[in-house]
Amino acid sequence: MYSKKVLKHFMNPHNMGEIKHPDGVGEAGNPVCGDILRIYIKVEKNRQGKPFIKDIKFQSLGCAAAIATSSMVTDLAKGKTIEEALKISNKDVADALEGLPPVKMHCSLLAEEALRNAINDYMKRKKD
Amino acid sequence: MKRIYLDHAATTPLDRSVLSAMRPFFHTKYGNAASIHKFGQEAAEAVEKARISILSKLNAKSDDYQVIFTSGGTESNNFAIKGVAFAAKERSKKNHIIVSAIEHDCILNCSRWLERNGFEVTILPVNEEGFVDPQDVAKAIKKQTLLVSIMHANNEIGTIEPIEEIAKICLENEVYFHSDACQSFTKVPIDLSKNPLDLLTINAHKIYGPKGIGALVIKNGVKIEPLLHGGGQEYGLRSGTLNVPGIVGFGEAVKVIKPSHIKRMKKLRDYLIEGVINSIEDVFLNGPKNHRLCNNANFTFKYVEGESIVLMLNAKGIAVSTGSACSSRSLEPSHVLVAIGRSYEDAHGSIRITLGKDTSKEEIDCTIESLKEVVSKLREIRPIKPCN
Numbered sequence A: 001m002y003s004k005k006v007l008k009h010f011m012n013p014h015n016m017g018e019i020k021h022p023d024g025v026g027e028a029g030n031p032v033c034g035d036i037l038r039i040y041i042k043v044e045k046n047r048q049g050k051p052f053i054k055d056i057k058f059q060s061l062g063c064a065a066a067i068a069t070s071s072m073v074t075d076l077a078k079g080k081t082i083e084e085a086l087k088i089s090n091k092d093v094a095d096a097l098e099g100l101p102p103v104k105m106h107c108s109l110l111a112e113e114a115l116r117n118a119i120n121d122y123m124k125r126k127k128d
Numbered sequence B: 001m002k003r004i005y006l007d008h009a010a011t012t013p014l015d016r017s018v019l020s021a022m023r024p025f026f027h028t029k030y031g032n033a034a035s036i037h038k039f040g041q042e043a044a045e046a047v048e049k050a051r052i053s054i055l056s057k058l059n060a061k062s063d064d065y066q067v068i069f070t071s072g073g074t075e076s077n078n079f080a081i082k083g084v085a086f087a088a089k090e091r092s093k094k095n096h097i098i099v100s101a102i103e104h105d106c107i108l109n110c111s112r113w114l115e116r117n118g119f120e121v122t123i124l125p126v127n128e129e130g131f132v133d134p135q136d137v138a139k140a141i142k143k144q145t146l147l148v149s150i151m152h153a154n155n156e157i158g159t160i161e162p163i164e165e166i167a168k169i170c171l172e173n174e175v176y177f178h179s180d181a182c183q184s185f186t187k188v189p190i191d192l193s194k195n196p197l198d199l200l201t202i203n204a205h206k207i208y209g210p211k212g213i214g215a216l217v218i219k220n221g222v223k224i225e226p227l228l229h230g231g232g233q234e235y236g237l238r239s240g241t242l243n244v245p246g247i248v249g250f251g252e253a254v255k256v257i258k259p260s261h262i263k264r265m266k267k268l269r270d271y272l273i274e275g276v277i278n279s280i281e282d283v284f285l286n287g288p289k290n291h292r293l294c295n296n297a298n299f300t301f302k303y304v305e306g307e308s309i310v311l312m313l314n315a316k317g318i319a320v321s322t323g324s325a326c327s328s329r330s331l332e333p334s335h336v337l338v339a340i341g342r343s344y345e346d347a348h349g350s351i352r353i354t355l356g357k358d359t360s361k362e363e364i365d366c367t368i369e370s371l372k373e374v375v376s377k378l379r380e381i382r383p384i385k386p387c388n
Helices: A004-011 A064-077 A090-096 A102-127 B016-022 B038-057 B073-090 B105-116 B134-140 B163-172 B244-253 B259-279 B306-315 B335-339 B344-348 B361-380
Strands: A024-030 A035-045 A051-061 B065-070 B096-100 B120-124 B145-149 B176-180 B199-203 B214-219 B283-285 B296-301 B350-354
Touching: A004 A064, A004 B306, A024 A102, A035 A064, A035 A102, A051 A064, A051 A102, A064 A090, A064 A102, A064 B306, A090 A102, B016 B244, B038 B065, B038 B214, B038 B244, B065 B073, B065 B244, B073 B105, B073 B145, B073 B176, B073 B199, B073 B214, B096 B105, B105 B120, B120 B134, B134 B163, B163 B176, B259 B283, B259 B296, B259 B361, B306 B350, B306 B361, B335 B344, B344 B350
Parallel strands: B096 B120, B096 B145, B145 B176, B176 B199
Antiparallel strands: A024 A035, A035 A051, B065 B214, B199 B214, B283 B296, B296 B350
């Protein structure tokens, strides 16, 4: 039922863990399915002076799809400017994983949501 | 990689003895059991032999019970519930059905469908070990009650229900009693001469027989309508050409499990439960300690997801299943674990390990070791830490 890519990311997830003193933290969860995803980001300015995601890590409690989408969204976001990272959609995550079973599409939504929440958290902290 | 199969509640391998009994009925004795020529008659004789073999395993006389062959457990359960309901609609006008909250989906969905079609359904709760209280059955029975259906043993947590007591209550109240015994058949004795159930569902592929064959055992005199109309096979109760190889295999499969297998599985099951509970933190057993199927263990590992454990064990060549339906078609957690009072989180963190007659101690040792590794790996990435 899962693509090879999903299983690969599930067995060996990328960017797994926690960032001490992050610039932003975002969480997303689905109470019915029981999945919880937390994303940490570290933001710096690039040569053009634009803020970009220097480092990103995740922690996740969930099924294989939840772990694989967490891993993939962090891969996709790493190195991107905040502006670009905000454009990452759940479909981008699912496509990069060579598809998800229909009942698991919500996992990719969690990934998009957690990343967006982490970025929003960063922007809020910057304002304060 | 050596593979370890610990999902015998899902299905079992065909036993060699069963395969050799079935083989001639595919290519040499291929007659249609309804034909009157020699080819047909040798098939019909084999079918009758299988019927007798099944009845004798249940200690039932052919004067008292009929074995109606079906395509499996789901069909037998549908046949029992809907068949009795349809017959009552025409005759007695009784319209109330009682089932337990931990029945297999085919019983629950059948009942819900009847509910939408004018029947009344009571779903009885179970206690935290999954037992139905026979007194709850007695209290739920009313004048319109037609049928009580309580499974013999639960497929997820292995609870063996007190069906003898429930059957007695039903008999006293003149209510039909059906039991789904797919998981327990040949592992837990059923004696129909002492415990006269009205309807009993059994199937072959859980007992080292082939898939696609099951039976509904019906006490004579039970009013039931067929689901399949046609050529009138199976005493007019289940039309369609008989699956002769399947039936022959079923008749042979009832002989596979011996008391020594049951004793061995029980010992290994307890060894597994002890090993897991003692070597992994924050884990508990779902279902009872006693009155439990000899081959079933079901654990909740806190702070992890059942499906993740299943897939990681699978990568190590070990096949178990999840109690969490999140892995399959729906995202809802197991209705059985919810019924015994588990939270959604705990229900999602559960896995079922079911042993077979040939499971070895080495396989159990390897499974315990692998579980330790997998659970600790998954707990490393969880965002919720215990004790906060």
